[in-house]
Amino acid sequence: MHGVRQAKVDLLQIFYLMRLTRAMEERTRTLFLQGRVVGGVYTAQGHEATTVGAAMVLHDGDCIVPQHRDLGMHLVRGTSPRAVMCQWLARGNSPTLGRDGQIHIGDMHHGIVPMISMLGESLPVACGVAMTMKMRKRANVVLASCGDGATNTGPFHEALNFASVQKLPLVFVIENNGYAYSTPSYKQFNVQHLSERAKAYNIPGESVDGNDVLAVMESVGRAVENARSGAGPSLVECKTFRVRGHSEADKADYVPKELREEWLKKDPLKRFETYLEHEGLLSARAKAEIEERVRAVCDDAVHYAxxxxxxxxxxVAEYVFAPDGPIAIVGESGADDPRYVNALDQRIGAPFSTISRTEEAISRR
Ligand SMILES: Cc1ncc(C[n+]2csc(CCOP(=O)(O)OP(=O)(O)O)c2C)c(N)n1
Structure with missing residues (x-):
């Protein structure tokens, strides 16, 4: 049925991670309703096959540049449930030390670049990371995700163009859930499939059922291995549905009832569970064990937080500014040539020197 051939244990691990993703968000909603969460809660019920499936095909040393509905990617890459719960409860030991209550977190030890809240702006950063991998001749790949709404921003198009021109080891995953907040697809763009955007940049593009975890793994896996082999970037559109509102403050009553019911029948967890049972890979006992493990991990994370x-x-004012002042100080402190590139040069070192020398050579032409 699927080209993805995984050992039984891997498939059950995928199922576990999808269950954990959903359960963590359900816990957070409960805490939110009890007034124990600081700030808003943005969940991704319905995206689990896309987020877990896409991240599962990566190797050690690869990087993700996630968006705001990618808890599943974080959990696959190794962000601890305790850290996530501390983040949502804005605790002093959370990844942002309590400065942010959202999933705007990253951890470079796990290859996770923190997201930028402005839609689309993370994608040029992903290009920078992929460019670094290419310049350092590392056999690694960057996977950057965004929503359908983010594809209508300038940075999305700049990133696709740059990645294509530079043949970067980068895979763009669009999580198309049909809405950017309350704006439906037909009011956002005039193509049937967002993978068609790839044509404009001469890179491969394909659309896949984002609620079928094995289909996501097959499609994203192909794109990742292409990128790893030096063939350049690809675009994969995962078509999915956001079951809850944009945030818990949004009732999502702009979504037609029939559409919601249609998508609820395609719930990614239920579908994968049925598949595993049908293939004889998920016994009642294994399912109960997974449920118990999920419950224990969530209990521990909440208790710890x-x-x-x-x-x-x-x-409160700590960690807001760089400890030794802004880069501009280099110019003010009497450097011979106080231009921005030279300031970067001094601050960061050799790679920028190379760029600045190249720029000078070009500007003299
Ligand atoms: C440039 C910009 N405009 C508006 C917002 C506010 N905003 C945050 S998420 C969001 C909806 C994003 O929709 P989409 O990219 O489709 O992702 P989804 O939330 O559906 O997963 C909006 C409008 C923002 N963060 N950045």
């Missing part, structure tokens, strides 16, 4: 201290009020 609730025991963790809130940030100290006196430290």
């Amino acid at each position: 609730e025991q963790s201290p809130e940030p100290e009020a006196a430290t």
Whole structure:
């Protein structure tokens, strides 16, 4: 049925990670309703096959540049459930030390670049990471995701163009859930499939059922291995549905009832569970064990976060500015040529020197 051939244990691990993703978000919603979450809650119920499937095909040393509905990718890459729960409860030991209550987190040890809140802006950053991998001749790949709404921004198109021209080891995954907040697809863009965008940049593009985890793994896996082999970037559109509102403050009553019901029948977890049972890979006992493991991990994460201290009020201004001042200081401190590139040069070192010398050579022509 699927070209993805995984050992039984891997398929059950995928199922576990999808279940964990959903359960973590359900816990967070409960905490939110109890008034224990600081800030809004943005969930991705319905995206689990896309987020878990896409990240599962990566190797150690690869990088993800996730968006705001990618808890599944974080969990696959190794972000701990405790850290995620501390983030949502804005604890002083959370990845952002309580400065942000959202999934705007990253961890370069796990190859996770923190997302930028402005839609589309993470994608040029993903190009930079992929360019670094290429310049350092590393056999690694970057996977960058965005929503359908983000594809209508300038940075999305700049990133696709740049990645194509530079043949970067980069895979763009679009999580097309049919809406950018309340704006439906037909009011956003005039193509049937967002994978058609790839044609304009002369890169491969394909659309896939984003609620079928094995189909996502097959399609994204192909794109990742192409990128790894030096064939350049690809675009994969995963068609899915956001079951809940944009955030918990949104009832999503702009989504027609029939459309919602149609998508609910395609629930990615239920579908994968049925597939595993049909293939004889998920016994009642294995399912119960997975449920128990998910419950225990969520209980532990919530307990750990609730025991963790809130940030100290006196430290509120810390970690907001770079400790040794802005780059512009290099110019003010009497450098011979106080231009931005030279400031970067001094601050960061050799790679920028090369770029600045190249720029000078070009500007003299
Ligand atoms: C440039 C920009 N405009 C508006 C917003 C506010 N905003 C945050 S998420 C979002 C909807 C994004 O839709 P989409 O890209 O389709 O992703 P989804 O939330 O559906 O997963 C909006 C409008 C923003 N963060 N950045």
